[in-house]
Each structure stands twice: as structure tokens, then as C-alpha cells.
Amino acid sequence: MLEKKFEDFVNIVKRLRSECPWDKEQTNDSIKAATIEEAYEVVEAIDNQDYNELKKELGDLLLHVIFHSVIAEEKGRFKLDEVIESIQSKLIRRHPHVFGEVQVSGAEEVKKNWEAIKLSEGRKSLLDGVPNELPSLQRAFRIQEKASKVGFDWEKKEDVWKKVIEEIEEMHYAEQRAREREGEGKEDEFHAKLENEIGDVFFALVNYSRFLGINPENALRRTNKKFINRFNYIEKKIAESGRELKDSTLAEMDKFWNESKTIFIDE
Secondary structure, eight states: OHHHHHHHHHHHHHHHHOHHHHHHHTTTTTTHHHHHHHHHHHHHHEEEEOOHHHHHHHHHHHHHHHHHHHHHTTTTSOOOOEEEEEEEHHHHTTHHHSSSSSOOSHHHHHHHHHHHHHHTOOOSTTTTOTTTTOOHHHHHHHHHHHTTTOOOSSOOOHHHHHHHHHHHHHHHHHHHHHHHHSSSSOHHHHHHHHHHHHHHHHHHHHHHHTTTTTTTTHHHHHHHHHHHHHHHHHHHHOOOEEEOOGGGGGGHHHHHHHHHHHHOOOO
């Protein structure tokens, strides 16, 4: 039954490619941004624990997998069968503890073996598999996580926190130096230095969050949502008084912000 549904779905996509003017014009490049968007919508549905929406968004993501594959097949690059065969082979190859005789003690050893197998497959660096296109917080997290698998890591959480403080102090010093030397014509140089130091602060915080078992991308996404909810509350309360935000004072907005904290506590 599942096989028949999958085949029917592929045939629908192929028909769209041959009969729909818009679908005909698309390329792997033209729909790549939409593919990323669909992946984020999947994440949003998971965050919201909206499993009916997740079902729909996974369907949209599946459409993109098939669409990309059908386009590639038309161009003679590869076939959908090869996409499936490739992931099947990879899963079997990278799970020797399931499909072979390898013994593992737990999930951590599975992850270490996974990275070792990837290197044996021809990758030049342990970090090659971290996409440039990942959001920067998530990419920093994955880079650190991968490096840690070969022992390149801090031993103590307390030392990581000291590094966070050190980077914050260096950022503050760079900002002070930039202020002290304003007007010297070196604004671009100071801006670049400050940008580097702020990047180091973020990287150190990502590292500390990793030691706490927190994914920083998830944490910041949650905080963004909380801020939006609280700010929307301010907008709502001021609108109820028949005014716009520009007509209110900071003190008034602060009052509603503090009220919102009692409403949106864990969001």
C-alpha cells in the first residue's frame, strides 16, 4: 500500500513537470530557497507540538525531495532510485552495530563511530560535513560537537565559563578602545575588531550551552518567540487604548512588558 502511494505521488510530480507552466520552469537552483523554508516550517511545527501541521509540513518537504530528484533525472544527473539506494547504503554502512558485528556501549560510541566512518569514506576533514548554509549558532554548535568527538574539547564546564567571561571582557575592551580613538579614521578597522570579538563571545557561549546539553539554536528560537509574544502584548494593550506605539512612552511600554511576563512565562 505504501509503495503504491509513493509511486502515485512520484507520478503526480512528474505530471506537474510536464503539464504545469510554473513547475516546468523550475530548476534545482530556483527551488532551493523554498526547500530551506519547508525545512524550517517542519521545525516550527515540532516546536509548537502541532502534529497535524507537522504531518502537512513533512508532506511539503517530501514534495521537495521528489521534485529535486525528478528535475535531476530529467537532466540525466541521477534518478530517484539512486537517491533511495544512496541513503539506504549509507545507513547500513554507518550502523555496523545494527547491520554488522560491531558492539557499542551506548549512543556516544555510536556518534564517535559515525564520524570515524565518514572520514574513512574519503572526507578530508572532520568538519567537512557541516554545511556553510546552516544558521551560524547551529553551525558553531555542530563544529564544536564534531571536534569534541576526537578529544579536542574542554575538560571542565567551569573552564568553558571562564572562557565566556574572558571573551566578554575582550569584547568590552575592544568597544572601549574604539570609542577612545574615534575620529582617527580607523573606524573600519575598529569595527572589524569589535565584530571579531563579538563573534568570539557567541562562539564561547555556544560552547558553554553545549556543555549544559542545550542546543543554542533551539534556545534562541524559544527566546525570540517569547519576545514576540510579550511585545505583541504591549501592542495589544496600547491599541486597546485607541493609540499607536509611537504615541506611548517607554515607561508605559515597560509596564505592559512586565505584565506580559506573568502571562508568557515559559514560552
